[in-house]
Amino acid sequence: MDTATQAVRLLDNQWDDAKAATLDEPGLLLYRSNLLGADKRITNYGGGNTSAKVMETDPLTAETVEVLWVKGSGGDVGTIKLDGFATLYMDKLRSLKNLYKGVEDEDRMVGFLPHATFNLNTRAASIDTPLHGFLPYKHVDHMHPDAIIAIAASKNSRELTREIFGDEIGWLPWRRPGFQLGLDLEAFAKANPGAKGVVLESHGLFTWADDAKECYTLTLRIINRAIQWFAERTAGKAAFGGAVTSSLGRDERRRIAARLMPEIRGRIGRAERKLGHFDDQDAVLEFVNSADLKPLAQLGTSCPDHFLRTKIRPLVLDFDPKTPDVDAMLAGLDAALEAYRADYTRYYEQSKHPNSPKMRDPNPVIFLIPGVGMLSFARDKATARIASEFYVNAINVMRGASSVSEYQGLPEQEAFDIEYWLLEEAKLQRMPKPKSLAGRVAFITGGAGGIGRATAERLVGEGACVVLADIDEESLAATIQDFSNRFGQDVVRGVMLDVTSEPNVLSSFVEASIEFGGIDILVSNAGIASSAPVEDTDLAMWNRNIEILATGYFLVSREAFRLFRRQKLGGNVVFVSSKNGLASSPNASAYCTAKAAEIHLARCLALEGAEAGIRVNTVNPDAVLRGSKIWTGEWREQRAASSKLAVDELEEHYRKRSLLKLNVFPEDIAEAIYFLASDLSAKSTGNIINVDAGNATSFTR
Incomplete structure (x- = not known):
C-alpha cells in the first residue's frame, strides 16, 4: 500500500457529546x-499517555485540591480503565522541582x-508524569502517531515541523523522557x-x-494535517527506493514461514522458550x-517505544524470492544469528x-524476509504480535521520513540508555515469575470435547x-470463541482436523x-467408541476404530516428532487412551483393540524419542461421562445395556464399581495430562x- 493510498484514511472524530455529557472529569479523561488508543495510527499499544488536572476533595483536609490524573506505568490508553490512572497532588508534584539537581538526578x-x-x-x-504535570494546561495528550514520528525522525525535523x-506546534530536540523533559516542556x-503542542x-x-x-479534536486535527501533508508530498513517489523484487504468492509465503519459524524458534529458544508471529500485510511486503x-x-528504529519492543534493529535474512531456495536460507541461519x-x-x-x-537475550526479535514478510518472536504470543505491530509502526515512520527527508534512527548510546535504563530493569524484575508452561504450545486433538476442553483450560x-x-x-x-473471550485471542487457535486424513494432519x-512458531506438546485425544458383539461387528x-484410535494417533504423532526434531527443543506427547486398552471388555473388541494399539504405539515412540528429549506417556481414563461426546449417544446406551442398567443409572454404576467409589471427570484427566506435559x-x-x-x-502390573 503506497503513501497516497494510506492518506485517504484520515482519522475520524468519534467524540459523542451525549455520552460525554454524562461523564465527570476523570470519566472524560478515560x-x-x-x-x-483505539486507532493504532494515533498511538501504538502501550505507547503514549494522557492526563487531566482535576479539582478534588482532599480526604484528609476536606479542602479542594488540584490532582493530576495521568496514565499509570505500563498501561495502554486504548484499554485502560479508571484504576489504570495514577493520581498525584499537583502542589507536591511541583514542589519536587526544589529537589532536582540536574539530568544526572533523573532516576x-x-x-x-x-x-x-x-x-x-x-x-x-x-516516568512521563512530569511531562504532563508541569505543562500549564488542564488536558494533555502525548501520542506516537506514525505520521508525526516520521517528521520527528527526519534529519531536518525542526524545519519540517515549522x-x-x-x-x-513547536519542536524540541531529543531528550530521554523524565524530569528534565518535563521542565523543557513547561519552559516552551x-x-x-x-x-498548542x-x-x-x-x-x-x-x-x-x-x-x-x-x-481530543486538536490531537486528531494535528495528526490529520501531517497525514494529508505526506500524501501531497509523496504522491507518485516510490517508497523505500522502489521495489527490487516481488512477493511470492500467499500460500507460498505461508509455506516458507511454516518451515522457517520452528527452525528459528529452536535456535533462539533454548534459554527461554519463544513464540512466533507471522505478518505479511502490504506495508511489510512493500518494505x-x-x-x-x-x-x-540497519539504521534501527527511532521512537523509544519501538525499539524497547523490537530491539534496536531487525535481522534481514538472505533470501531471493526470484529463486526461492529455502534450504539455502536455512543453511545460512546459524551464521546469520x-x-x-x-x-x-x-x-x-x-x-x-x-x-x-547484565546483557539480555542477544537474539533478534524481528526477522525480515524479502518476498515473504516479517517474523517476530518473544516469550509469549501477545508480546510477539505486539512487537510485529510496533515494527509496522517503524516501517511507516521510515517510509514517511525517507520520502521527504533523510530518516535517522536514535544513536546507539541513546537507544542503549533507554533499553538498559535502571528503571526499565527494575520494571522487568517486578514482572511475575513465568508460569510452568510459559512459551509452550500444545496441540490437542479432540480439542472441542470434554477432556480436550478441560485439558486446554488447564494448560x-x-x-x-x-x-x-x-x-x-x-x-x-x-470452544474457540469461549477461550478467546476468557483468556484472550492470542492464546488459542483452532483447526478443523480429521485425524484419519494424512493431508489434513500435515496442513494442521x-x-x-x-x-505460534511450532509446538512443544501433543495431546492425542481424538476418539470414538462403538459397542457390539464380535459376530455383529x-x-x-x-476399520473406523482402527483408523481414528490407532492410525490417527500415528499420523499426528509422526508430524509432532518431525517438528520436534526440527526445533531441537525436546517435546512431549501424551496419549489419552482408556482403561479398555489394558482391560478387556465384552462387546467392544474393535474399541479395546484400537486402544491397546495406542498404548503400545506410545511405548514404541517413547523408545524412539528419548535420545531427542521427546517424552511419550499415556493417560488411561475410565467412565468419563460428563462433557464427553462419545458418551452422548449409542455408546452410552450400549454400555448401559451391556450392564443391564437404565441409561441414567450408568454414571452411579461406574462410581460404585471403582475401588475409590468416586466419579471421574474431565478435569481429573486434564490434571494427569498437565503433570505429564510439564516439567513435573x-x-x-x-x-x-x-x-x-x-x-x-x-492395573499395569
Whole structure:
C-alpha cells in the first residue's frame, strides 16, 4: 500500500457529546484516552499517555485540591480503565522541582513520585508524569502517531515541523523522557503561549488544551494535517527506493514461514522458550521487497517505544524470492544469528555503564524476509504480535521520513540508555515469575470435547498457548470463541482436523507453525467408541476404530516428532487412551483393540524419542461421562445395556464399581495430562497413569 493510498484514511472524530455529557472529569479523561488508543495510527499499544488536572476533595483536609490524573506505568490508553490512572497532588508534584539537581538526578526523582500520591492510589506513576504535570494546561495528550514520528525522525525535523504546522506546534530536540523533559516542556509552553503542542524529535507529539473535547479534536486535527501533508508530498513517489523484487504468492509465503519459524524458534529458544508471529500485510511486503531494506533496517528504529519492543534493529535474512531456495536460507541461519548476536554484544559492550544491568537475550526479535514478510518472536504470543505491530509502526515512520527527508534512527548510546535504563530493569524484575508452561504450545486433538476442553483450560492456566483440533466444526468454533473471550485471542487457535486424513494432519501442523512458531506438546485425544458383539461387528466398525484410535494417533504423532526434531527443543506427547486398552471388555473388541494399539504405539515412540528429549506417556481414563461426546449417544446406551442398567443409572454404576467409589471427570484427566506435559514429570517417559478411581483389572502390573 503506497503513501497516497494510506492518506485517504484520515482519522475520524468519534467524540459523542451525549455520552460525554454524562461523564465527570476523570470519566472524560478515560473516554478520551480509549478513543485515542483505539486507532493504532494515533498511538501504538502501550505507547503514549494522557492526563487531566482535576479539582478534588482532599480526604484528609476536606479542602479542594488540584490532582493530576495521568496514565499509570505500563498501561495502554486504548484499554485502560479508571484504576489504570495514577493520581498525584499537583502542589507536591511541583514542589519536587526544589529537589532536582540536574539530568544526572533523573532516576532519583522517580523515587519521589510516590510521595505525591493522592488518596492512597496504588497505581504507580510513570516516568512521563512530569511531562504532563508541569505543562500549564488542564488536558494533555502525548501520542506516537506514525505520521508525526516520521517528521520527528527526519534529519531536518525542526524545519519540517515549522513548514507543516507554523507556530501552532513547536519542536524540541531529543531528550530521554523524565524530569528534565518535563521542565523543557513547561519552559516552551510559557515562552510560546500561542502554541498548542510540540513535536519531540525522534519521539512523538504533545498537544494540550483546557477542555477534554478540545484536546481530543486538536490531537486528531494535528495528526490529520501531517497525514494529508505526506500524501501531497509523496504522491507518485516510490517508497523505500522502489521495489527490487516481488512477493511470492500467499500460500507460498505461508509455506516458507511454516518451515522457517520452528527452525528459528529452536535456535533462539533454548534459554527461554519463544513464540512466533507471522505478518505479511502490504506495508511489510512493500518494505521487505524494497531497494532500501537493508540500509534502513540497519539504521534501527527511532521512537523509544519501538525499539524497547523490537530491539534496536531487525535481522534481514538472505533470501531471493526470484529463486526461492529455502534450504539455502536455512543453511545460512546459524551464521546469520551468530553475526546478529555478535553485533548486539558489540552494541552492549560499547554502550554500557559501570552500573548497567547484565546483557539480555542477544537474539533478534524481528526477522525480515524479502518476498515473504516479517517474523517476530518473544516469550509469549501477545508480546510477539505486539512487537510485529510496533515494527509496522517503524516501517511507516521510515517510509514517511525517507520520502521527504533523510530518516535517522536514535544513536546507539541513546537507544542503549533507554533499553538498559535502571528503571526499565527494575520494571522487568517486578514482572511475575513465568508460569510452568510459559512459551509452550500444545496441540490437542479432540480439542472441542470434554477432556480436550478441560485439558486446554488447564494448560492455558499454566501459561501455554493451545491449538485445538477437532472434526466437529460447530463445537470447535464455540470452544474457540469461549477461550478467546476468557483468556484472550492470542492464546488459542483452532483447526478443523480429521485425524484419519494424512493431508489434513500435515496442513494442521503447518497452521500451528505459522500461528505460534511450532509446538512443544501433543495431546492425542481424538476418539470414538462403538459397542457390539464380535459376530455383529462389521468391517466398517472395525476399520473406523482402527483408523481414528490407532492410525490417527500415528499420523499426528509422526508430524509432532518431525517438528520436534526440527526445533531441537525436546517435546512431549501424551496419549489419552482408556482403561479398555489394558482391560478387556465384552462387546467392544474393535474399541479395546484400537486402544491397546495406542498404548503400545506410545511405548514404541517413547523408545524412539528419548535420545531427542521427546517424552511419550499415556493417560488411561475410565467412565468419563460428563462433557464427553462419545458418551452422548449409542455408546452410552450400549454400555448401559451391556450392564443391564437404565441409561441414567450408568454414571452411579461406574462410581460404585471403582475401588475409590468416586466419579471421574474431565478435569481429573486434564490434571494427569498437565503433570505429564510439564516439567513435573521431566524424568518420566513410556509410562501410563490410570485415572479411573481404581480398577483392579487395569492395573499395569
